Amino acid sequence: xxxxxxxxxxxxxxxxxxxxxxxxxxxxxxxxxxxxxxxxxxxxxxxxxxxxxxxxxxxxxxxxxxxxxxxxxxxxxxxxxxxxxxxxxxxxxxxxxxxxxxxxxxxxxxxxxxxxxxxxxxxxxxxxxxxxxxxxxxxxxxxxxxxxxxxxxxxxxxxxxxxxxxxxxxxxxxxxxxxxxxxxxxxxxxxxxxxxxxxxxxxxxxxxxxxxxxxxxxxxxxxxxxxxxxxxxxxxxxxxxxxx
Amino acid sequence: xxxxxxxxxxxxxxxxxxxxxxxxxxxxxxxxxxxxxxxxxxxxxxxxxxxxxxxxxxxxxxxxxxxxxxxxxxxxxxxxxxxxxxxxxxxxxxxxxxxxxxxxxxxxxxxxxxxxxxxxxxxxxxxxxxxxxxxxxxxxxxxxxxxxxxxxxxxxxxxxxxxxxxxxxxxxxxxxxxxxxxxxxxxxxxxxxxxxxxxxxxxxxxxxxxxxxxxxxxxxxxxxxxxxxxxxxxxxxxxxx
Numbered sequence: 001x002x003x004x005x006x007x008x009x010x011x012x013x014x015x016x017x018x019x020x021x022x023x024x025x026x027x028x029x030x031x032x033x034x035x036x037x038x039x040x041x042x043x044x045x046x047x048x049x050x051x052x053x054x055x056x057x058x059x060x061x062x063x064x065x066x067x068x069x070x071x072x073x074x075x076x077x078x079x080x081x082x083x084x085x086x087x088x089x090x091x092x093x094x095x096x097x098x099x100x101x102x103x104x105x106x107x108x109x110x111x112x113x114x115x116x117x118x119x120x121x122x123x124x125x126x127x128x129x130x131x132x133x134x135x136x137x138x139x140x141x142x143x144x145x146x147x148x149x150x151x152x153x154x155x156x157x158x159x160x161x162x163x164x165x166x167x168x169x170x171x172x173x174x175x176x177x178x179x180x181x182x183x184x185x186x187x188x189x190x191x192x193x194x195x196x197x198x199x200x201x202x203x204x205x206x207x208x209x210x211x212x213x214x215x216x217x218x219x220x221x222x223x224x225x226x227x228x229x230x231x232x233x234x235x236x237x238x239x240x241x242x243x244x
Numbered sequence: 245x246x247x248x249x250x251x252x253x254x255x256x257x258x259x260x261x262x263x264x265x266x267x268x269x270x271x272x273x274x275x276x277x278x279x280x281x282x283x284x285x286x287x288x289x290x291x292x293x294x295x296x297x298x299x300x301x302x303x304x305x306x307x308x309x310x311x312x313x314x315x316x317x318x319x320x321x322x323x324x325x326x327x328x329x330x331x332x333x334x335x336x337x338x339x340x341x342x343x344x345x346x347x348x349x350x351x352x353x354x355x356x357x358x359x360x361x362x363x364x365x366x367x368x369x370x371x372x373x374x375x376x377x378x379x380x381x382x383x384x385x386x387x388x389x390x391x392x393x394x395x396x397x398x399x400x401x402x403x404x405x406x407x408x409x410x411x412x413x414x415x416x417x418x419x420x421x422x423x424x425x426x427x428x429x430x431x432x433x434x435x436x437x438x439x440x441x442x443x444x445x446x447x448x449x450x451x452x453x454x455x456x457x458x459x460x461x462x463x464x465x466x467x468x469x470x471x472x473x474x475x476x477x478x479x480x481x482x483x484x485x
Contacts, residue, residue, distance in 0.1 A: 050394055064337050066344035073337045093308050093317045100310030101295075103347035149294060 003028040005070075006048060006056040008035050009212045012111060013067030014055045015171040018209050019201060020071055020164070024080045031058075036119070038232040068099045071164045083161035094158040098150055098165035105142045106172050109135065112243055113176040114213075118220045120240050123233065131243050138244075139176065139183070147189050155196060166197045178213045247272040248302040249314075250292055252279040253457045254423070256351060257311035258299045259416040263446055263454050264315055264409070268324045282470030312343045315409050327406035335403050342395055342402055342410040346417065349387045354420040354428070356380045358461075359480070362424035366466050367477050384421075384428060392434055400441060407445040415442045416454075423461040 005021060005028045007014040021028050033039045033054050040052045049056045049065055057064040057073065064070055075085040086092050112135045116127045146169065150157045157165040173194070177183055184191040198206060219225045228236065249265060249272045251258040265272055277283045277298055284296045293300045293309050301308040301317065308314055319329045330336055360372040360380055391414065395402050402410040418428055418439070429436045443451045469477075 051390060062334055062337075064341055066341045068344045069337055069340035072340050073333065076333055076336075089317065089320055090306055092320075093313050096313035096316050097308055097310045099344070100312045100347070103344060104352075108348065145295060 001060045004031050004058040005029070006031045006033045006045075006054055006058070008033055008039075008054050009209060010035065010114075010216065011054055012171040012175050013168070015174075015209050015213070016164075016167045017055045017057075017067050017070050017074075019171070019205060020074060020080075020084075020167060022205055022209075023201060024074070024078060024084075026074055026078050026080075036226075036228045036232060036236075038229045041231055041235070068103075068164070068168065071167070075164065083159075083163060085164055086159070086161075091159050095163050095165050098158050099168065101145075101150075102165070102168055102172075105145065106169065109138045109142060110172040110175050113179050113181055114216070115240055115243060117179045118216055118225065119236060122220070122225055123228065123236060125237065125240055127240060127243060134244060139181075143173075143183065143187060143190065147187060151189055151193055156193065162197060162200050166193075167201075170194065170197050174210065175213065178210070179217050245304050248275050249273070250275045250277050250289065250298060250300040250302070252277050252284075252298055253454055254279055254461065255298050256355070256416045256420050259419075259454045259458075260311050260409075260413050261299045261301075261314050261318075263416070263450060264318060264324075264328075264412060266450055266454075267446055268318070268322060268328075270318060270322050270324075280464060280466075280469060282473040285470070285472065312409075312413070315413070319409070327403075328409050330403060330408065338395075338403055339408055339410045343413065345395075346413060349390065350414060351417045353380060353384045353387060354417045357384060357421040357426055357428075358423050361421070361426055362462065364477065364481050366464075367469060367474060368481050370481060372481065385431065388418075388428060388431065388435060392432055396434065396438055401438070401445075407442060411438075411442045412446070415439060419455055419458065422455070423458045425462065 003026070005017060007018055007030060009015055009018060009032075018030075020026075033045060033056075035054070039045060040054065046052065048058065048063060051065060053065060055065070055067055055070060057070045059077075064073055072085055074080070085095060116132050116135065120127050146157070150165070150169075154160060156162050157169055173183055173190075184194060216225065247270065249261060251262055251274060253259050253262060262274075264270075277286075277289055279298070283289060284293075284298060290296060292302060292307060295309065297309060299309070299311055299314060301314045303321075308317060316329060318324070329339055357380055360377045365371050395410070395414075399405070401407050402414065421428055429439050
């Protein structure tokens with residue numbers, strides 16, 4: 001039975017999982033599950049993941065959620081190159097250190113601009129300017145820490161080679177960039193890091209993965225973003241209300 | 245050179261690391277960094293961790309932050325019994341999955357309860373709007389239900405028959421609201437029974453020793469709080485308004 005990955009490429013962690021699987025030639029069936037089409041709410045998807053979230057991995061009867069857990073599982077099962085999830089004690093600790101900080105300071109923060117710039121206006125729910133500013137400040141603070149503490153003068157976030165940490169970070173940072181934020185302006189070290197990671201991953205793969213998210217702003221400007229069905233509204237309103 | 249652990253047991257993440265190290269007889273120097281006195285902002289501590297967070301581990305020249313990273317590091321370096329972080333691919337993935345989920349689903353809201361019910365009113369003299377408190381309590385209730393349905397189910401522990409790092413982290417975080425005398429274990433007998441099992445697997449003596457400072461938090465004289473830290477906390481209150 002083939003590995004199944006339930007993904008919505010608009011989602012940062014889904015892109016990280018997709019890129020990793022493709023880059024490492026891991027055979028899988030892509031089960032596209034679109035958040036804004038209400039597909040997380042279906043009875044079928046509830047059987048896959050009662051938390052109603054993506055990404056989800058289904059390997060035979062084994063179902064796994066949480067992108068970092070999925071990435072670690074894939075790297076172990078398919079014995080990918082050591083640099084992704086190094087076997088060295090300290091090098092591996094650095095990856096986990098990044099993933100822990102990422103969960104607190106990157107997740108939940110860099111996804112906000114898609115909501116404030118595209119999704120909330122789409123359903124006519126205004127987000128107070130104060131929250132937009134607060135989010136901008138949070139992103140700036142996180143980027144500074146990313147540059148100073150995790151990157152420092154190293155080539156990559158957890159060491160001198162690309163790891164799961166870089167993949168997770170890159171796709172998160174891309175989210176605001178896709179909706180028009182100039183995150184990398186004036187941050188030379190981070191911009192250089194981004195170039196290195198993207199060169200390693202390959203532009204074809206990245207273009208393929210990022211198609212949906214890169215199109216969304218243009219679609220929004222041209223009023224071509226499809227209206228989410230009404231059953232998704234409660235979820236969207238909840239997400240919007242949770243913006244700090 | 246002896247391992248150093250920079251801790252304040254008021255923090256759930258610190259308790260997880262402390263309990264794990266003590267339970268596994270890992271020798272270490274307990275470096276107390278008093279959160280209530282703002283010592284995490286001191287020049288000395290900033291050299292250990294410029295992000296001013298606890299816990300930190302210092303093993304010779306190697307400095308590590310983030311409790312989950314520290315727990316995994318200790319497991320491996322000190323070859324602790326395999327049930328803590330089982331080597332089986334699927335079982336390990338369950339621990340990784342829980343460790344990822346808990347940051348926002350458990351740790352954050354449990355900590356929020358302590359802040360809104362006790363610390364913010366105590367430090368700023370102002371109550372947090374009731375609506376916000378209710379929101380936080382509801383979030384915790386919902387996530388406890390998810391914990392029971394998805395992670396615990398009908399098993400003794402999260403991974404099955406034995407305690408793992410996932411149970412340890414889950415429990416110390418769920419204890420956090422106890423500092424404000426709010427008991428999240430009252431809603432579900434399944435979770436209450438799991439709680440007891442985890443406490444016994446750890447050892448009640450060690451468990452309650454680790455939680456002593458938290459349980460006594462209500463008696464803290466907050467006039468001793470560092471004014472700079474107090475200012476930051478007052479700013480935090482604005483987010484709840």
